[in-house]
Amino acid sequence: MSRRISLTQYLVEQQRDHGRISPQLRLLLEVVARACKSIAISVNKGALGGVLGTAETENVQGEVQKKLDIIANEVLIEANEWGGALAAMASEEMDAIHVVPNRYPQGEYLLLFDPLDGSSNIDVNVSIGTIFSVLKKPGEQAGVSTEDFLQAGREQVAAGYCVYGPQTTLVITVGAGVAMFTLDREQGSWVLTEDQVRIPEDTKEFSINMSNVRHWDAPVKRYIDECLAGKEGPRGKDFNMRWIASMVADVHRILSRGGIFMYPWDKREPHKAGKLRLMYEANPMGFIVEQAGGAATNGRQRILDIAPEQLHQRVAVVLGSKNEVERVTAYHLDAAPQA
Ligand SMILES: O=P(O)(O)OC[C@H]1O[C@](O)(COP(=O)(O)O)[C@@H](O)[C@@H]1O
Ligand SMILES: [Mg+2]
């Protein structure tokens, strides 16, 4: 437990006392936090709010959209477009970038988000979340293009996620460690409940969708086989497994008690680098995990060093406790290059 301060106080300290963020970035993070609060209210209403079920539309990735995917996307756009901190936004649920309309002041930041992560869990009342990433618009020129968004993850100036679970928790980094805030529903405010979060370097818990085992590449199979062999195997210890199928919830557990999360490349759709999206899932989570002392790779390369080529690009993800991520990465690098 740390000092009982609000998100606003925390961000003011980051701005005023440490000079880590600009007033515009502070404003932007407060607006995102407010939008998450509003999404949390819709999530909590569930069937009573008519927010469950599918919307009978598809997003750019060809996935059927849930009503909450669309609601959360609209909440984030509406909350952020008039705030003055942003030049444009990009979302899992929108094919193209959304440039802040001329009627609003233009800011210097770019916001990317997965408005609702863990969509398959919405209707079954399991934790879901929102993931976001903030970049600075490059160059001085007026206007903004998709290319402006295609920056490596190490250029992020802030990132975060909100998990809508038994508690509503907002986790953010501005590049100076990771802070967790819990929503106080009575007060309507975010209260700092954990500062300088650290992920243990070792773990005995892995997180992967085991139903895909037959499709995995050899290094992933080797790593999981060794975990499953337990005390009698080469690792000499028993491992536990958790798979929530909401990346936000799986990553949140790893930040809370360590572990390794993997959504690797697999043979089901070999032309795709992975299932998860680089710009608004892997990059923000990679930034947060590194800031908490963990590691994040695509099996071969640090996620934050990947030069993006497309807004909705997919990527393989291995993240969490440092020593385990390094082990999986070494297994990939030892093996023959992927076919
Ligand atoms: O259903 P699977 O294959 O286990 O995939 C689960 C993964 O897909 C995701 O739900 C993808 O995110 P979206 O729900 O935002 O599309 C991740 O949160 C999760 O880790
Ligand atoms: Mg997602």
Ligand SMILES: [Mg+2]
């Ligand atoms: Mg989503």
